[in-house]
Amino acid sequence: MTEALIKEIVGGLLTQLDLDFDDVTVTKEEDMMRASIVSSTASRIIGWHGETLNSIQHLAKSIIRQKAKLGRSPFLVLDIDGYRKSQEDKVRSIAEQKADFVRKTGSRVALAPMSPYFRRIVHLHVANTESLSDLTTESSGEGDYRQVILKQKPGATSNADDQELSPVIESSSDDGLDNLDI
Numbered sequence: 034m035t036e037a038l039i040k041e042i043v044g045g046l047l048t049q050l051d052l053d054f055d056d057v058t059v060t061k062e063e064d065m066m067r068a069s070i071v072s073s074t075a076s077r078i079i080g081w082h083g084e085t086l087n088s089i090q091h092l093a094k095s096i097i098r099q100k101a102k103l104g105r106s107p108f109l110v111l112d113i114d115g116y117r118k119s120q121e122d123k124v125r126s127i128a129e130q131k132a133d134f135v136r137k138t139g140s141r142v143a144l145a146p147m148s149p150y151f152r153r154i155v156h157l158h159v160a161n162t163e164s165l166s167d168l169t170t171e172s173s174g175e176g177d178y179r180q181v182i183l184k185q186k187p188g189a190t191s192n193a194d195d196q197e198l199s200p201v202i203e204s205s206s207d208d209g210l211d212n213l214d215i
Contacts, residue, residue: 036066039109042096043068046089052078065108067117068093075114086111110150124151125158131183132159132168141184146177155181 036059043057047070054072061067072078079086090111098106110117124147131142144155152172159165169186172179 038097038101039066039068039093042093042100043070043089043111046092046096047078050089052085054078065110067110067112070111070113072113075116078113079116083116086113086116120151121154124154128155128158128181128183129165132165135168135183135185139185141182143173144181144183146174146180149179152179152181155183159183 039059040057044054047054047057052072053074054070056071058069058071059066060069070078077085078089080088090109093111094106094109097103097109101107112118127144131144134140135142147155156170156172159168159170167186168183171182171184173182174180
Protein backbone atom coordinates (compact mmCIF):
# COMPACT_ATOMS: atom_id res chain seq x y z
CA MET A 34 0.00 0.00 0.00
CA THR A 35 1.75 3.13 -1.20
CA GLU A 36 1.04 6.79 -0.58
CA ALA A 37 0.42 7.27 -4.30
CA LEU A 38 -2.19 4.49 -4.36
CA ILE A 39 -3.99 5.96 -1.33
CA LYS A 40 -4.03 9.45 -2.89
CA GLU A 41 -5.31 8.02 -6.17
CA ILE A 42 -8.10 6.00 -4.55
CA VAL A 43 -9.28 8.68 -2.09
CA GLY A 44 -9.07 11.42 -4.73
CA GLY A 45 -10.93 9.24 -7.23
CA LEU A 46 -13.71 8.49 -4.75
CA LEU A 47 -14.13 12.16 -3.86
CA THR A 48 -14.26 13.08 -7.55
CA GLN A 49 -16.78 10.32 -8.34
CA LEU A 50 -18.94 11.47 -5.44
CA ASP A 51 -18.75 15.08 -6.69
CA LEU A 52 -17.19 16.25 -3.43
CA ASP A 53 -14.85 19.20 -3.93
CA PHE A 54 -11.35 18.90 -2.52
CA ASP A 55 -8.02 20.61 -3.10
CA ASP A 56 -5.55 17.94 -2.04
CA VAL A 57 -5.01 14.65 -0.24
CA THR A 58 -1.82 14.21 1.78
CA VAL A 59 -0.78 10.83 3.13
CA THR A 60 1.42 10.28 6.19
CA LYS A 61 2.53 7.15 8.00
CA GLU A 62 1.86 7.19 11.75
CA GLU A 63 3.16 4.20 13.69
CA ASP A 64 1.28 1.22 12.20
CA MET A 65 -1.30 3.15 10.19
CA MET A 66 -1.64 5.49 7.26
CA ARG A 67 -3.51 8.79 7.61
CA ALA A 68 -4.96 10.47 4.53
CA SER A 69 -5.73 14.12 5.24
CA ILE A 70 -8.14 15.80 2.85
CA VAL A 71 -7.94 19.53 2.21
CA SER A 72 -11.29 21.00 1.18
CA SER A 73 -13.23 24.24 1.47
CA THR A 74 -16.41 22.15 1.89
CA ALA A 75 -15.23 19.92 4.72
CA SER A 76 -18.68 19.61 6.29
CA ARG A 77 -20.04 17.99 3.10
CA ILE A 78 -17.28 15.38 3.22
CA ILE A 79 -17.66 14.79 6.96
CA GLY A 80 -21.45 14.43 6.76
CA TRP A 81 -23.77 13.95 9.72
CA HIS A 82 -21.64 12.78 12.66
CA GLY A 83 -18.95 11.66 10.23
CA GLU A 84 -21.13 9.20 8.29
CA THR A 85 -19.95 10.35 4.86
CA LEU A 86 -16.29 10.37 5.90
CA ASN A 87 -16.70 6.89 7.42
CA SER A 88 -18.28 5.59 4.23
CA ILE A 89 -15.54 7.04 2.03
CA GLN A 90 -12.94 5.55 4.39
CA HIS A 91 -14.61 2.13 4.21
CA LEU A 92 -14.78 2.23 0.41
CA ALA A 93 -11.17 3.40 0.13
CA LYS A 94 -9.94 0.59 2.37
CA SER A 95 -11.88 -2.00 0.37
CA ILE A 96 -10.61 -0.72 -2.98
CA ILE A 97 -7.02 -0.50 -1.73
CA ARG A 98 -7.23 -4.03 -0.34
CA GLN A 99 -8.44 -5.33 -3.70
CA LYS A 100 -6.01 -3.32 -5.86
CA ALA A 101 -2.96 -4.04 -3.69
CA LYS A 102 -4.04 -7.69 -3.26
CA LEU A 103 -3.82 -7.45 0.53
CA GLY A 104 -4.96 -10.27 2.81
CA ARG A 105 -6.86 -7.88 5.06
CA SER A 106 -8.02 -4.28 5.00
CA PRO A 107 -5.25 -1.74 5.49
CA PHE A 108 -5.18 0.40 8.61
CA LEU A 109 -6.15 3.68 6.96
CA VAL A 110 -7.75 6.68 8.64
CA LEU A 111 -9.25 9.52 6.63
CA ASP A 112 -9.19 12.96 8.20
CA ILE A 113 -10.33 16.38 7.07
CA ASP A 114 -9.53 19.69 8.75
CA GLY A 115 -8.28 17.81 11.84
CA TYR A 116 -11.74 16.33 12.49
CA ARG A 117 -10.49 12.85 13.39
CA LYS A 118 -7.45 14.18 15.26
CA SER A 119 -9.70 16.26 17.52
CA GLN A 120 -11.87 13.22 18.26
CA GLU A 121 -8.77 11.15 19.07
CA ASP A 122 -7.51 13.91 21.39
CA LYS A 123 -10.93 14.08 23.06
CA VAL A 124 -10.88 10.33 23.78
CA ARG A 125 -7.36 10.55 25.24
CA SER A 126 -8.37 13.52 27.41
CA ILE A 127 -11.43 11.73 28.76
CA ALA A 128 -9.34 8.65 29.54
CA GLU A 129 -6.96 10.85 31.55
CA GLN A 130 -9.86 12.45 33.45
CA LYS A 131 -11.26 9.02 34.27
CA ALA A 132 -7.77 7.89 35.33
CA ASP A 133 -7.85 10.50 38.09
CA PHE A 134 -11.16 9.07 39.32
CA VAL A 135 -9.71 5.55 39.31
CA ARG A 136 -6.71 6.68 41.36
CA LYS A 137 -8.79 8.67 43.86
CA THR A 138 -11.35 5.94 44.50
CA GLY A 139 -9.46 2.75 43.80
CA SER A 140 -12.46 1.71 41.74
CA ARG A 141 -12.53 0.83 38.12
CA VAL A 142 -14.49 2.81 35.58
CA ALA A 143 -15.98 1.97 32.21
CA LEU A 144 -15.88 4.51 29.43
CA ALA A 145 -18.92 4.84 27.21
CA PRO A 146 -19.24 2.23 24.45
CA MET A 147 -17.15 3.13 21.44
CA SER A 148 -15.88 1.76 18.16
CA PRO A 149 -12.88 -0.56 17.94
CA TYR A 150 -10.79 2.31 16.59
CA PHE A 151 -11.39 4.55 19.61
CA ARG A 152 -11.01 1.67 22.06
CA ARG A 153 -7.62 1.03 20.46
CA ILE A 154 -6.72 4.72 20.90
CA VAL A 155 -7.49 4.47 24.64
CA HIS A 156 -5.66 1.15 25.12
CA LEU A 157 -2.53 2.47 23.37
CA HIS A 158 -2.65 5.82 25.16
CA VAL A 159 -2.82 4.22 28.60
CA ALA A 160 -0.15 1.65 27.75
CA ASN A 161 2.28 4.19 26.24
CA THR A 162 1.86 7.18 28.57
CA GLU A 163 4.31 7.31 31.49
CA SER A 164 1.90 9.21 33.76
CA LEU A 165 -0.67 6.42 33.31
CA SER A 166 1.75 3.55 33.95
CA ASP A 167 -0.08 2.58 37.15
CA LEU A 168 -3.24 1.83 35.16
CA THR A 169 -4.36 -0.83 32.74
CA THR A 170 -7.28 -1.28 30.37
CA GLU A 171 -9.46 -4.09 29.13
CA SER A 172 -12.46 -4.25 26.84
CA SER A 173 -15.80 -5.55 28.01
CA GLY A 174 -19.18 -6.12 26.39
CA GLU A 175 -20.19 -7.08 22.90
CA GLY A 176 -20.89 -5.39 19.59
CA ASP A 177 -21.93 -1.75 19.74
CA TYR A 178 -21.88 -1.91 23.54
CA ARG A 179 -18.21 -2.84 23.89
CA GLN A 180 -16.39 -0.44 26.20
CA VAL A 181 -12.99 0.14 27.75
CA ILE A 182 -12.58 -0.57 31.46
CA LEU A 183 -9.89 1.53 33.12
CA LYS A 184 -8.46 0.15 36.35
CA GLN A 185 -5.34 0.14 38.49
CA LYS A 186 -2.67 -2.45 37.88
CA PRO A 187 -2.42 -5.11 40.57
CA GLY A 188 -0.29 -3.81 43.42
CA ALA A 189 -0.68 -0.14 42.48
CA THR A 190 -1.61 2.17 45.33
CA SER A 191 -4.58 4.48 45.20
CA ASN A 192 -5.63 7.57 47.07
CA ALA A 193 -8.72 5.76 48.37
CA ASP A 194 -9.30 5.09 52.04
CA ASP A 195 -8.38 1.64 53.28
CA GLN A 196 -11.94 0.43 52.81
CA GLU A 197 -12.87 -2.04 50.10
CA LEU A 198 -14.69 -0.38 47.24
CA SER A 199 -16.82 -2.28 44.80
CA PRO A 200 -16.13 -1.73 41.09
CA VAL A 201 -17.92 1.20 39.58
CA ILE A 202 -19.27 1.11 36.07
CA GLU A 203 -20.26 4.59 35.04
CA SER A 204 -22.71 5.04 32.23
CA SER A 205 -23.11 8.77 32.19
CA SER A 206 -23.95 10.56 29.00
CA ASP A 207 -21.91 13.64 29.92
CA ASP A 208 -18.51 12.08 29.39
CA GLY A 209 -18.19 13.57 25.92
CA LEU A 210 -18.04 10.27 24.06
CA ASP A 211 -21.55 10.44 22.60
CA ASN A 212 -20.60 11.61 19.13
CA LEU A 213 -17.54 9.59 18.22
CA ASP A 214 -17.71 8.77 14.59
CA ILE A 215 -15.50 5.80 13.81
